[in-house]
Amino acid sequence: MIAATQNALSATGITKRFGGLVALADVDLTVGNGEFVALIGPNGAGKSTLLNVLTGLSAPTAGRIALDGRDVTRLPTHRRIRAGLGRTFQHGRLFPRLSVVENIMTGAANRAGRGEAGLRAHALAQLRRMGLERLADQPISALSYGNRRMVELTRVLACEPRVLLLDEPAAGLNLGEVEDLMARLRAIRAEDRIAVVLIEHNMGMVMRLAERVVVLNFGRKIAEGTPAEVQADPAVLAAYLGEGAAHAGR
Numbered sequence: 001m002i003a004a005t006q007n008a009l010s011a012t013g014i015t016k017r018f019g020g021l022v023a024l025a026d027v028d029l030t031v032g033n034g035e036f037v038a039l040i041g042p043n044g045a046g047k048s049t050l051l052n053v054l055t056g057l058s059a060p061t062a063g064r065i066a067l068d069g070r071d072v073t074r075l076p077t078h079r080r081i082r083a084g085l086g087r088t089f090q091h092g093r094l095f096p097r098l099s100v101v102e103n104i105m106t107g108a109a110n111r112a113g114r115g116e117a118g119l120r121a122h123a124l125a126q127l128r129r130m131g132l133e134r135l136a137d138q139p140i141s142a143l144s145y146g147n148r149r150m151v152e153l154t155r156v157l158a159c160e161p162r163v164l165l166l167d168e169p170a171a172g173l174n175l176g177e178v179e180d181l182m183a184r185l186r187a188i189r190a191e192d193r194i195a196v197v198l199i200e201h202n203m204g205m206v207m208r209l210a211e212r213v214v215v216l217n218f219g220r221k222i223a224e225g226t227p228a229e230v231q232a233d234p235a236v237l238a239a240y241l242g243e244g245a246a247h248a249g250r
């Protein structure tokens, strides 16, 4: 099983039930080292549930999760973070009264062996890389929504993850901010070779960034391939048209 150890992340046979509801049914997701995978699907398809299972916020009913070939299925979230997993949330989780740099430091504090001065220097370097250094001493409460989201991303990056899970990072951003986010993500990948799993409803962003796209619908994987392959897949079209029809009927 050499192939399995070559993947940065490998989830196999993931099933998640909530009572009678099957939110995920036997889903496989593998992400190679430095690979950029988008996870898409209509509302309620199971995307966030899968991220919750991958990060350990929610235990799978069945299935196995490995990071760099190491089984982490039973590890709590903080141990998975230490093992190289990073995640942003749909709704941010920054400390509003702390400054930007302090928030980044709380993120990086998981990394052992740095004193406070070292943590601050590391946090400032991360902010510089994201073009946010000028905001370092501002309280989070003074930031625009777009800047808060970029600070959230910076905080996760400060943990130096090998696998980065992004839950709708472009939601609520304006066009200029989405372009900036895409440029930063490209630069980070080029520098760090981080593997990325992106959940995003902004299809333009998915098509421009992802090397591979995995499509969920009603908890099942219905398609997987390059952006062009997935876009041309009749099953994917039907899933999204179904969603459109459901919305139109409301």
Ligand SMILES: Nc1ncnc2c1ncn2[C@@H]1O[C@H](COP(=O)(O)OP(=O)(O)OP(=O)(O)O)[C@@H](O)[C@H]1O
Pocket (backbone or CB within 6 Å): 018, 021, 023, 041, 042, 043, 044, 045, 046, 047, 048, 049, 050
């Ligand atoms: N804690 C929970 N308890 C019960 N049902 C849940 C829970 N979390 C999610 N679900 C259900 O699981 C299914 C998948 O939800 P999930 O949020 O993962 O979908 P999603 O693809 O992320 O959707 P969206 O694009 O709207 O964020 C939905 O039917 C949802 O109602």
